[in-house]
Amino acid sequence: MPTPRPARRSIAMDALSQDTKTRILDAAETLFMEHGFEATSLRQLTGAAGVNLAAVNYHFGTKEELFQAVLTRRLDPMNQERIDLLDRYLRESRAKPLSCEKILSAMLIPALRLARDEKRGGKHFLRVLGRAYADPAPFIRHFLSAQYAEMINRFKDAFLEALPHLTRQELTWRLHFVMGALSYTLAGTDALKLMAQVAPGEKDNDEMVLQRLAPFLAAGLKAPLGDPRKLELVSGD
Amino acid sequence: MPTPRPARRSIAMDALSQDTKTRILDAAETLFMEHGFEATSLRQLTGAAGVNLAAVNYHFGTKEELFQAVLTRRLDPMNQERIDLLDRYLRESRAKPLSCEKILSAMLIPALRLARDEKRGGKHFLRVLGRAYADPAPFIRHFLSAQYAEMINRFKDAFLEALPHLTRQELTWRLHFVMGALSYTLAGTDALKLMAQVAPGEKDNDEMVLQRLAPFLAAGLKAPLGDPRKLELVSGD
């Protein structure tokens, strides 16, 4: 029997159910990261969380809604943080257009903060997110596009001022590439080992990664438009 | 047909079983692309292929081995093509180091050729591949890292000559970002709609995508090393 909590009164039930919900969310975050959405069963999940099997359906409705709740819990604050940071930069710049690097910082810093904050799920969540990007399930795709719409549009406007040589369509593509490299990097469950071993024993790995990713992405965004003839398919031999 | 060793199976049998195997592989390629590995059932798959349910286990052993066969059928030739193309460029350059763009072409062109070749699975396969990159299942990760090891190492050597300002470790990271943007872009089942609509009615979409991706990646690879202080976490407010 779990210890009864005499502290709170009317909120006691709330606190208990909150506790159950939180334990489910935490276990789901970890297991979805380790095995993916489909391969994680509710029996496995509720077992790890130490709650009854039926608790997921009681508190969240379905497994899919649980997954959305896992994403929302972290994504909403992170994207709001991104928008707030961008707004602060814009206010501080006093009408002068921001540099590409500065705008990129507003995107990456909240992600990095989240990655380093173990109390908010840290890397666990970012890997779940990175995987979700590549998932073809319609409910995931619709959910993500809705979640990201506002944030992406705000950043697109800012980048358009910083990169006047790009059309809106060209920028859309490049932001797509940025999100690709970012999500793939964050998702990287051992993906690094695909090509090489990282130097062992490095502290603060995520910060190091983003410090490498940022100049790469900034240079890509600032690149001149491509010459259609640079990439020939017909191999002239 | 005078076969050297007629003690083995007949040609007619081979043709039949080859046909069944091919139909399974084709259906698997499409369904794994549409729904992912876990979410595709063998009943669905064999139904679409018009073969008996047991045929997958008879010809491939398990569902996992079928998935590896789906990947191998396209990946082996494509990676070989990449290596061959890089070798040809190296031969033609006569000891002078190749440009970054040229090396990148050797990576992208075979992928583009595959994407445009409907008879080799085209986009279907590339989306399966893009998803596989983000899959945490150990058997997929081990398989992919083995498949890619040789190709990646060959290209790393070439890039190291083209980008002398990068250490081997730094280059490893940047190639990681390159693979990320590439696989994410190729995987993109409607991922584009995450941020914006593409101009409708464009012909030869994949070629257009790679012509946009190539300059982005080349610029990223050539970028100067990042300044650790460019990305501050402590938001001085």
Next chain:
DNA sequence: GCTCGATTCAAACGCCCGTTTGAAACTATC
């Protein structure tokens, strides 16, 4: 002390999964 809504729990529901089985069908060879 009783009620009542919220939460937990064990058990079951119906369904679909990947795989196995053993017999039938087919075909080249003798």
Next chain:
DNA sequence: GATAGTTTCAAACGGGCGTTTGAATCGAGC
């Protein structure tokens, strides 16, 4: 036409899945 090896087939196996159910438990308010 019997033989042997390969491939197909219908059927079933055991098990795990997400979800539902209805009773038990709990705490707060009257």
